[in-house]
Structures are given as structure tokens and as C-alpha cells.
Amino acid sequence: MRQILTLVAQRLALGLLILFIVSIIIAFVVELLPGDTCQALMGQSATPETVQACRAELGLNRSAPLRYLDWITGMLTGDMGSSLANGRPISDLLGTRLGNTFFLAGLAAAIAVPLAITLGVAAALYRDSLFDRGVNVATLTSISFPEFFVAYILIYLLAVQAGWFPGISNVSGGDVGFGDRVYRTLLPALTLTLVVTAHMMRMTRAAIINLMASPYIEMARLKGIRRRRIIVKHALPNALSPIINVVAINLAYLIVGVVVVEVVFVYPGLGQLLVDSVSKRDMPVIQAGSMIFAAVYVLLNLTADVLSIVTNPRLLHRR
Amino acid sequence: MQAFAKAFWKAPITAKFGVLAITVYVLTAVFAPLLAPYGQFQVVGSQYLPWSAAHPLGTDNLGRDMLSRIIFGARNTVSIALIATILTFLLGTVTGFIAATLGGWADQVLSRLVDSLMAIPTLIFGLMLLTVFGTSIPVLICVIALLESTRVYRLARAVAMNIVVMDYVEAARLRGEGLWWIMTREVLPNALSPLAAEFGLRFCFVFLFISALSFLGLGIQPPTADWGSMVRENATLISFGDPTPLIPAGAIALLTVAVNFVVDWFLYHTSGLKD
Numbered sequence: 001m002r003q004i005l006t007l008v009a010q011r012l013a014l015g016l017l018i019l020f021i022v023s024i025i026i027a028f029v030v031e032l033l034p035g036d037t038c039q040a041l042m043g044q045s046a047t048p049e050t051v052q053a054c055r056a057e058l059g060l061n062r063s064a065p066l067r068y069l070d071w072i073t074g075m076l077t078g079d080m081g082s083s084l085a086n087g088r089p090i091s092d093l094l095g096t097r098l099g100n101t102f103f104l105a106g107l108a109a110a111i112a113v114p115l116a117i118t119l120g121v122a123a124a125l126y127r128d129s130l131f132d133r134g135v136n137v138a139t140l141t142s143i144s145f146p147e148f149f150v151a152y153i154l155i156y157l158l159a160v161q162a163g164w165f166p167g168i169s170n171v172s173g174g175d176v177g178f179g180d181r182v183y184r185t186l187l188p189a190l191t192l193t194l195v196v197t198a199h200m201m202r203m204t205r206a207a208i209i210n211l212m213a214s215p216y217i218e219m220a221r222l223k224g225i226r227r228r229r230i231i232v233k234h235a236l237p238n239a240l241s242p243i244i245n246v247v248a249i250n251l252a253y254l255i256v257g258v259v260v261v262e263v264v265f266v267y268p269g270l271g272q273l274l275v276d277s278v279s280k281r282d283m284p285v286i287q288a289g290s291m292i293f294a295a296v297y298v299l300l301n302l303t304a305d306v307l308s309i310v311t312n313p314r315l316l317h318r319r
Numbered sequence: 320m321q322a323f324a325k326a327f328w329k330a331p332i333t334a335k336f337g338v339l340a341i342t343v344y345v346l347t348a349v350f351a352p353l354l355a356p357y358g359q360f361q362v363v364g365s366q367y368l369p370w371s372a373a374h375p376l377g378t379d380n381l382g383r384d385m386l387s388r389i390i391f392g393a394r395n396t397v398s399i400a401l402i403a404t405i406l407t408f409l410l411g412t413v414t415g416f417i418a419a420t421l422g423g424w425a426d427q428v429l430s431r432l433v434d435s436l437m438a439i440p441t442l443i444f445g446l447m448l449l450t451v452f453g454t455s456i457p458v459l460i461c462v463i464a465l466l467e468s469t470r471v472y473r474l475a476r477a478v479a480m481n482i483v484v485m486d487y488v489e490a491a492r493l494r495g496e497g498l499w500w501i502m503t504r505e506v507l508p509n510a511l512s513p514l515a516a517e518f519g520l521r522f523c524f525v526f527l528f529i530s531a532l533s534f535l536g537l538g539i540q541p542p543t544a545d546w547g548s549m550v551r552e553n554a555t556l557i558s559f560g561d562p563t564p565l566i567p568a569g570a571i572a573l574l575t576v577a578v579n580f581v582v583d584w585f586l587y588h589t590s591g592l593k594d
Contacts (some may be wrong), residue, residue, distance in 0.1 A: 021435040026447070033451050049506050137333060140583065144523060144575035146530050148550055149568035152557055160560050167558055256440040264554075274443070275535050278450050286447060293443045301438070 007309050015302035022294045023075075027068045043236055071287075080288040084280075090288045093273060098292065101262070101269035105254045108192035113247055116197045120204025120243075125231055127209065139198035147257055149192045151264040158187060169267040183222055188265045195257055196250045202248040209241035240310040248304030252297045265301075327351035330584055336483055344574055347393040355387035359544040367556060380552050389567055390542040397574070398544050399456060399539060400526040406464035407525060408518060412510075413470025416502045418472070419479035430476070433469045442531060449537045459529070459538060465523055475518050478510045490566045519582035523575045530571050546571050 055061045073079055080090035114253030123132045142150070159167035165187045208231060211217060220230045266272070270289055277285040347354060357363050361383060368378040376385035418426040436444075448462045465473065482488065488505050496504075532538035533547025541548060546567035553564040 018435060018438045022438050024436060025439065029451055060372055140579055141576050144527075144579050145572045146527050146534070146547075146568060146575075147545075148531070148534050149572050152550070152554070152565055152568060155558050156560075156562055156565065160558060192593070228329070251438075259446075260441055260534065263535060274446065278446050279536060281450055283493055286450060289449050290439075291444050294439045297440045298438050 004310060011302060011309065015298060015305075018129040019295060021296050022298060023072055023291060024068070026287060026290055026294065027071060029166045030283055031167050034164070034254075057234075075288065075291060081284045083277075084282045086094050090285055093285065094270065094288065094292070096207070097270045097273050098269060099266065101258055101271065103181070104188055104193070104262070104269060105251070105258055107182065107185055107189040108196070108254055109251055112197045112200065112250075115193070116200035116247075117204055118242065119197070119207065121231060121236065123205045124208040124226060124235075135201070138203060139202055140201055142194055142198045145195075147191065147195055147260040148264050150194050151188070151261055152192055154187055154194075155264075168275065169265040183265070188261045188267055191255060191261050191264075192254055195272070196254055200243075200250050204239070204243050207242040208235050211235045211238055222261060233307040241312045244311055245304045245308040248300050248307065252300035252304075255296050256293060297298060326588065331347075332400070334584035337577040337584070340577035341581065344397060344577075345394055347390055349394075350360045351390050351394045355390040355544070356382075357384040357387040359383070359388055359391035360542050362369060362386070367553075369561075370563075373474050374382040376566065377561075379549065380555075385553075385563060388549060389546070389570060392549060392567060392570070393547045395528075395539060395543050396529065396533075396571075398527050399460065403463045403467075404458060404518065404522045404525045404530065406514065407467040407521060408514075410464055410472055411468035412475040412507075412514065413502075414468070415472040415475025416479050416506055417498070418476045419483050420498060420501055420506065422483075426476075429472070433472050437469045437473075439483050441528065442538050444461040445528070446535070446537060448534070454537050454540055456539065463525055463528060467521060467528070470524075471517065471521060474513065475510070479506050482506050484507050484542060514588050516582050519585070523578050526571065526575060 004086060009276055052061075071081075078091050080094070081174075082089050082092060101209040120134060124137050128131055155167045159165050166184060167187075169184050212235065217230060220234050225234075258269060259274065261267070262269045262271040263275055270292065274286060274293075276282075277289065327335070330338075351525050363384050364378050365376065366378065366380055366382050368374055369380070370377050374384050374386065376389070379385050379388065413525050414429055418429045420522050445462055445466055448466075452458045452462070464496070464583065483506065485499075488501060489567060490520050491501055495496050530547035536551060538547055539545035541552070549567040550564050556564050
């Protein structure tokens with residue numbers, strides 16, 4: 001047990017270090033921009049005096065490390081500065097949108113994870129059958145599709161032709177109940193599901209098949225246990241560690257892949273905000289948004305690491 | 320050549336389909352001006368014309384011929400993706416081989432740098448970099464090469480690590496050969512087959528990445544015909560029940576599927592899994 005705790009603590013420390021480096025990289029990239037926030041803010045009407053005054057007000061005339069420190073403490077305490085485009089505080093802009101993005105990703109994960117694991121186990125169970133080969137080609141195909149292609153096909157088939165779902169996910173207007181919200185978010189969530197299921201399923205199948213050659217599985221087979229029971233009771237627990245790992249990596253991808261899908265469905269999430277801000281060159285919002293996305297991504301990958309350590313049977317039962 | 324033909328004959332149907340599709344794409348890209356009925360920037364009618372004999376796939380949001388733009392898109396999108404992939408590979412393999420061959424602090428510095436770059440989601444980092452440096456095609460290619468080369472670095476380093484401990488590399492070192500010689504004459508020839516498979520996969524990722532950026536309006540800029548931006552420009556048609564914008568998106572999907580199928584076949588063939 002102590003061993004696991006040390007390993008987990010090491011991982012957490014490494015994760016924090018990476019998060020710190022990432023924040024420095026993001027802050028540094030903004031430093032490369034010609035001009036600064038004040039010039040962008042004032043545009044054509046800037047005189048040297050007003051720019052100076054503005055810099056003093058925003059604290060831009062101080063050295064880069066100090067400004068970095070300001071920014072990062074601001075990020076941690078929820079004060080992220082204000083948008084260039086409309087002057088509103090960034091935390092207001094991000095608040096509800098972050099919730100929307102997590103709702104969409106959560107819904108997609110709730111569909112994709114059970115589906116992928118069930119399909120993966122089934123493909124391993126009926127290995128080399130027609131079902132297995134069909135699933136293999138289907139997943140290879142869906143990995144290769146761009147997200148927007150999947151999204152527009154779903155819109156075309158399910159929203160325009162069949163008319164079952166709205167083609168635009170409007171979840172911001174008024175108070176939308178939970179059921180209604182799920183209904184309006186279902187189409188983007190399905191898109192994300194199709195995008196991530198394939199990878200998780202292939203890894204599940206590969207992890208189980210990898211184990212099928214090990215001696216203890218052969219032993220179980222010689223004892224005459226049925227194939228289904230061998231896979232579910234004997235192989236699956238040992239394959240759990242790589243499976244959890246790939247699930248967490250795909251969840252991290254969900255948060256990011258969400259950007260394109262949100263734009264397609266005009267879903268009011270963080271990704272949409274980020275893309276809008278990029279076209280307006282609204283640097284403070286881009287910086288804050290990127291930092292949040294990167295933080296979630298790092299944290300989920302960290303969770304993957306920690307969980308795969310914790311679920312590794314070899315580490316759990318070491319005397 | 321004959322060996323290839325024989326192997327191809329025995330290949331699974333998916334691989335044959337892949338090779339065929341890739342050939343069609345290459346031919347389309349090379350002969351685009353001959354195949355396209357109109358020029359890629361030429362306005363030939365009013366906006367959003369339906370499918371007709373004169374314009375087999377109708378016209379786009381500015382009244383340009385859709386079919387011609389899709390054909391020119393093969394040339395623009397695929398060639399940019401190919402250049403970006405080649406640059407990605409040069410950067411990734413050279414740094415990866417250097418890290419593996421030199422070892423020690425050079426390896427540490429490069430690997431930690433790559434780790435931190437990989438910790439930032441590519442699309443988000445790409446959006447940031449393109450906002451800062453502007454969206455011209457050379458910048459686009461460099462940004463993609465920088466971001467994607469981290470993945471190639473990982474693979475190249477891992478493969479080379481297993482090779483540099485071999486006796487013949489040791490012998491080359493004792494002969495006093497330089498770093499460049501060891502990398503190109505000793506390591507590279509033995510790392511070719513995993514790298515070739517990775518090239519195919521990486522091309523798919525780069526291609527999808529460029530398409531996503533173009534779709535978001537940050538990749539290949541108008542008026543250049545490009546599949547990702549064509550989907551974006553004409554997406555409104557879909558809500559009116561016209562599936563035309565699905566064609567450029569499908570063109571992207573089909574090429575990535577084809578490359579994936581060929582890579583799958585190649586991996587199967589070189590890994591000796593022929594039972």
C-alpha cells in the first residue's frame with residue numbers, strides 16, 4: 001500500500017510541475033504578440049500618453065515575471081481580468097459556458113464509455129468472427145472521420161431528414177429542464193460518442209486479447225470454464241489498468257474535441273467562446289480559456305496515470 | 320516491383336480499396352486544372368445554385384462552381400498536409416535520433432520539453448499560436464510541424480533507443496564516426512519500417528488537424544479552395560436539406576480512411592503477423 005501512495009504522490013507532483021510549465025508556455029506565447037493589450041484596446045485612437053496611463057492601470061509596465069505572477073494568482077483566485085472585446089470580466093463569460101461544456105462532455109462520456117467497453121469485450125469474445133471484423137473496419141473508419149463530417153451527417157440524417165432532433169443546440173435561453181436539456185444536447189453528444197468510442201473499443205479488445213495467451217488463462221480454459229466467464233472474470237480485471245488509462249485519455253480528448261463540435265451545433269460552450277475570441281483576437285480570453293482547457297487535459301491524463309497505478313493488481317497484492 | 324504486385328494481389332480488400340483511393344486522389348491533385356470545368360476562383364453564376372448539367376454539384380456561397388473547387392481542393396489541401404507531414408517528420412526524427420544517440424542531458428532537455436508541449440491540447444495550442452503569428456500558409460505549416468513532431472519524436476526516440484545499444488553501433492562509435500553518420504547510416508536504415516507506418520498515420524492526423532483548423536476559419540484561408548473551409552462556408556445548405564457540403568467533408572474522410580487501411584495492411588505485413 002505504501003508503495004502505491006509513493007507512486008501516486010510522485011505522479012501528482014509531476015502533474016503539478018507540468019501544469020506550471022504549461023502556464024509559463026501559455027503566458028510566454030502571448031508575450032510574442034507584437035504590441036500589447038493596451039494598444040489593442042485603444043486601437044487607432046492611441047496616443048503615447050493614454051497608452052502609458054492604460055499600461056500603468058493594468059500593471060503592464062512591470063517586468064514579465066511579475067506580470068506572470070499576477071496572471072497566475074488571478075487565474076487561481078477566479079479573477080481572470082476582462083475581455084478586450086466587450087470589457088466584461090472573463091470569469092462571468094466563462095462561468096456558465098464551462099458548465100455547458102462539461103455537461104456535453106459528461107453526457108457523451110456516459111454513452112461512450114459503457115458502449116466502448118461492452119463492444120470491446122464482445123469483439124474479444126467473438127474474436128475473428130464476422131462481428132469482430134465488421135467492428136474493426138467500422139472503428140477504423142470512424143477514427144478517420146473529421147468531427148465535423150460526423151456532426152453534419154448526423155444533422156443531415158437525424159435533424160433535417162428525420163426531424164427528430166434540433167440541428168442547433170440552444171440550451172442557453174431561459175430555464176431549460178434537465179430532460180429537455182439532455183434532448184437538445186443529445187446530437188452533439190452522439191457525435192462525440194462516435195468519435196471517441198472507436199479508440200476505447202480497440203484498446204479494450206487489444207488489452208484482453210493480449211492477456212488471452214497468458215498461462216493462467218490457459219489454465220482456466222483447461223479447467224473447462226466457459227469462454228465468456230474466462231474473459232469477464234479472469235481477463236477483464238487484469239486488463240482494467242490499460243482500459244482505464246485509455247478511457248481517461250479519451251475523456252481528455254472529449255474536452256478538447258468538443259471545440260469543433262460546439263462550433264457545428266452553435267452550442268454555447270467554452271470551445272465556441274474560444275474560437276470566437278480567436279477571430280476577434282481577444283487575447284486575455286484566449287489565454288484564460290486555453291489555460292482551463294490545458295489544465296483539464298493535464299488533470300485527466302494525471303487521473304489516468306494514478307488510476308492505472310491504483311488498479312494494477314500486481315501493485316495491490318505485493319505481499 | 321513484381322514482389323509488390325504479388326503482395327498487393329494477396330492483400331485484403333480494404334488495402335486494395337485504400338491503394339486505389341489514394342491513386343485517384345493523387346491523379347486528381349496532379350491533373351486538377353485539366354479535370355475541373357471552371358477555375359477555382361472563377362465566379363460562374365449566382366449563389367447556391369442547385370445541381371444541374373452545367374454545374375454538376377451546384378455553386379457555393381459566392382457563386383463558384385462546387386465541383387471545380389472540390390477538384391482543386393485535392394491539390395491545395397493534400398499538398399499542404401503532405402509538406403507539413405514531411406516537415407513534422409524531419410523535425411521529429413532528427414531530434415528523436417539525437418536524443419537517443421547522445422543520451423544524457425541532451426535527451427533529458429529534449430524529452431522534458433516535448434513532455435510539456437504534449438501536455439497542452441494540440442488544437443488549443445494551435446489556435447493560440449495562429450492568433451499570435453497570423454494565418455498564412457508557411458506559419459500554418461510550421462505550427463503544425465512543431466506540434467505534431469512531438470509525437471514523432473516520442474516514437475523515433477523509442478525506436479532508436481533499442482538500436483543504439485546494438486554492437487554495430489558501438490563498433491561505429493569506436494571507429495570514431497560522428498553523430499550524423501551514426502544517425503543516418505546505422506540508426507535510420509533499421510528504424511525505417513516503424514517510421515514508414517507512422518508516416519501514414521501522422522499524415523492522417525495532420526490532414527485532419529488542418530481540416531479542423533480550416534473549418535474553424537484558421538487554416539487555409541479563402542479564396543484558396545480547401546475542403547475544410549468549403550464545409551464551413553456552405554454549411555447552411557445542410558439545414559435546407561442539401562447534402563452538397565458533405566462532399567468535401569467526405570473527401571477528407573475517404574482519404575484518411577484509405578491511408579489508414581493501407582497502413583494497417585503494411586503493419587500487418589511487416590510485423591510478421593501472418594498466421
